[in-house]
Amino acid sequence: MNQAVRVEARLDPGLSRWLWLVKWLLAIPHYAVLAFLWPAFVLLTVFAFFAILATGRYPRAIFEFNVGVLRWSWRVHYYAYAALGTDRYPPFTLADVPEYPARLEIVYPERLSRGLVLVKWWLLAIPHYIVVGLFAGGGLWLAWRSGDDGFSWGAGGLIGLLVLIAGFVLLFTGEYPKPIYDFVLGMDRWVVRVGAYAALMTDEYPPFRLDTGGAEPDYPTGEGVPPARKPGESGWTPGRIVAVVVGIVLGLTSMGLLTGGATALWLDRVARDSDGYLTTAASYRTETFALASERIRFARAADDSVPALGALGDLRVTVTDDVTRKPVFIGIARSQDVQRYLAGTAYATVTDLSSGAVVTHQGPDSPGPPETRDIWKVKSSGPGSRAASWPDEPGDWTVVVMNADGSPDVQVRSETGATVPALGWFAWSLLLIGAAALAGAVALVAFAVAKASQGISTAGQGER
Template identity: 60%
Template sequence: MTTHSTEPVRVYARLDSPLSRWLWLVKWLLALPHYLILALLWITFVVLTVVAFVAILVTGRYPRVLFDFNVGVLRWAWRVHYYTYAALGTDRYPPFTLADVPDYPARLDIDYPERLSRGLVLVKWLLAIPHYLVVGLFVGGGLWYLWDGPDDRGWAAGGLVGLLVFIAAVVLLFTGNYPKPIFDFVLGMDRWVVRVGAYVGLMTDRYPPFRLDLGGEEPGLGAPDSPTAPPSDTGGARGWTTGRVVSVVVGALVAFAAVALLVGGAVALWADRNERDADGYLTTSATLATDTYALRTEPMRFPGGVADRVGDGLGDVRVSVTPVEPDRSVFLGIASARDAARYLAGTEHAVVRDVTGDRVRTELVDDGGRPAPPESVDIWVDRASGSGTQTIHTTVSTGDWVLVVVDQDQVPGVSVRADVGATVPALPWVATTALVSGAVLLALAALPIGIAARRASRGGP
């Protein structure tokens, strides 16, 4: 094998033999405890990476104690992935630890960088874009674009690693042997993914090589337990006991919630200051269309206590519809769900099932004739009709309510631009509460993280 210069991120693996023919069928179940813990550890990894980002930007150094923790998360994840469906290279159950386990068949080392570039930390995510394309090919996560129909599209997961590991698993099931060429290729792809992850995680300034280093040995270093392999620089996880790990995870979860509140509060404050129209309404719009005689919404249900709270928060509600064809006339009304159902019974109409951005999904719910002229029935809480924009105002009250749009010319085909707005008088209060709560939680989150990190940096129990 060609010898390359030592990389700061080193991934080792040893293919165990023999391997169980059938155990891979249930490893997803056996690994569930690890998946649950890793879900929490990855949240913590993200939070600590943000802290490290600030530290690198200010000092040019990645705090060593946080570096050791995050290397431990990567190491833990690599062992679990190696045991499960990123390789299926061992039947030995992964240990629950951030520390290096020298005799485990999957190991990961990352050299601690004494100095890191302050400027590079701002653009690593951008510089790694070419690698994202390669990683997408290897592990999937939205690589292939599928067409489910003329209007529905979806992203498919999966990747080359999963495909080859599945092939190896089938061969193992029938022959009892793991194909070595597949193992070498899979490990090369896994190694590439880990190197990119460490670079984007700010743990090294060395740009990941565009090189597929095959097999379980690092080029020029041998296997993880060979004499030429250097000892792990972070093998002891430097004082990260179980209690300190739990403390940091709790702090990270609190910090995650705090950031969500701060972002939500900032968005709400921005909307309150910048997104209101001249009349003080916050408005959303969508185009509604059907080939039938009428459109209606699904019932909007407001129980007594909920209606009071929602109504106080939303304030005045305004609904407007504008015909897409200027020469058409429409009727817009709001009625109870029971009255609207009785009015539209036996009428060919459509119900609006879902609105996502400008995409609207409607469903034909009845096949019949024309509805009666809407002005001829006395069921409307508020109504408007004619050409041009038609607007009604209402407030949230107890009951089930439905909006109905009918073509006044009694011909099939209703197409309107709908605008729904509310004054939302509670928005400034909500924004302020979210921002203050987020700031307080962020300060509280720093306490367990800081205490645990300080004790871990000193080492010992």
């Protein structure tokens, strides 16, 4: 029999006929707290994995915290839609509450196998994952799911269906059908056992056995669960729990800052071309007469001068006709002048530089060769690659690319680049802030775990 994981519950008499209809709303405060506790559970389990691999022991303070998260979750789901077994509101605590109708205890393992820790949470547990998937539906209660933020624990599948049926029976008769309750509790127990095994809390393989009813099979009266510790004996005070959660959130934030800083530093040091530009390239083709950019606005500073585009620095557009080898034209002019020049003609506006997406405008007229117009602030025309840099004036500007003779069917490859002079400073700022956040996260979690360990050690000495 499975002695390491003990799931006990008792069905409350006189359950409300209608309260279950709004328990999803009443449980929201618990869901909000668990949304912070579960990421901490996941990351601490990863830390425990390496601790077990190195020492063969699950750090006691982390074990107590993770058991507390499982216990809290079990109480909430027993109250809500994994059982509907009680109308008593779940307490906000990681500790065991002996008088609450749902209890969970996991025996602390003095030693764990270093070899099993490598395979039990994925390979050995696969048969159980299949079974639990049928019970819980839409994935496992305790499983990492792609696209989610972490571990997920939720009712569904056969459990959810039977609890829904029991809810309607309760609504119309005032009685919870005992056979459904016993079967649901057996499935709940199976899920929790598998969850504890997958979370590395025991080497005892979960049995392929549906132990129905609220009592564990070796405790027929439902009173055999080890006695609860006194408040504070677990070492996990509310302040230490908050410290772990804040530390985990700070650590996740630091990972984002460090990743962003490393990426920015790579762009600054490695991704620039020989002229110091960061570029994005795309190929364009339009059967119309011209390709035009969307309107680009240069803001005017208070002293009537043009800011140096601080973050972007120098900007440059380079185009090449690699297909027809026609001479190409690229020019930058004020947007209103471009609108007048291309009015009544067929041309395309580029809406996405990276993908080359365009919007086509129809018109019957031909704009004529672009070189004949005196609207261009910057222009370049001829065979091969042609480049144009942004003008040093405020206002609304548009980039236009055409065949030099003004003929239709423009096919070019374009590279748009910027020097982004502040990128290095930005990268190092992110890295320094991220490193400070990571140090703070480690300090918070280490402090909380150390204090909790002291509390557990002191409680153990008191018992002796």
